[in-house]
Amino acid sequence: MKKNKILRILLLILIIIWAYIVFNLSSQNGGTSSGLSRKVVELFTSNEDVINKIEPYIRKIAHFSEYGLGGILFISLFSTYEWSDKRKITTSIFLGIWYAITDEVHQLLVPGRHGAIFDVYLDTLGFSTGVLLMLFIIKLVQLKINKLKEMNEV
Numbered sequence: 001m002k003k004n005k006i007l008r009i010l011l012l013i014l015i016i017i018w019a020y021i022v023f024n025l026s027s028q029n030g031g032t033s034s035g036l037s038r039k040v041v042e043l044f045t046s047n048e049d050v051i052n053k054i055e056p057y058i059r060k061i062a063h064f065s066e067y068g069l070g071g072i073l074f075i076s077l078f079s080t081y082e083w084s085d086k087r088k089i090t091t092s093i094f095l096g097i098w099y100a101i102t103d104e105v106h107q108l109l110v111p112g113r114h115g116a117i118f119d120v121y122l123d124t125l126g127f128s129t130g131v132l133l134m135l136f137i138i139k140l141v142q143l144k145i146n147k148l149k150e151m152n153e154v
Helices: 002-027 030-042 048-078 085-108 117-153
Strands: none
Touching: 002 048, 002 085, 030 048, 048 085, 048 117, 085 117
């Protein structure tokens, strides 16, 4: 029971750090935010045409990925409780959608940024992917543990 409490606290701290990072990235003005994505593309090419074509996709991949991490963290936290899979999944995804919406509203208040409903969809897709991926991993680990227990009982 104590191990579970420590894990929950650790996951909660990681969720707070994740939310803080997402908030700070959304607080960057338009130029700073684009500049960060541009620097990533510049690691691979200096061709200006390629940079301009690829940079928007890097931004969208970043949205998807940062929310995927959030999904992993939330489902991990809720998996420490004796909840049904349906409750874990729906609670996680609901909170992911809520945070994605608040993130886009926040961006409406940042100079040079705008909120976009497409980004809410993309963030939700990333979050949901993280939730389902981590739940799948958790189930595999549980199966392996149960199999080892059965082998030790024989």
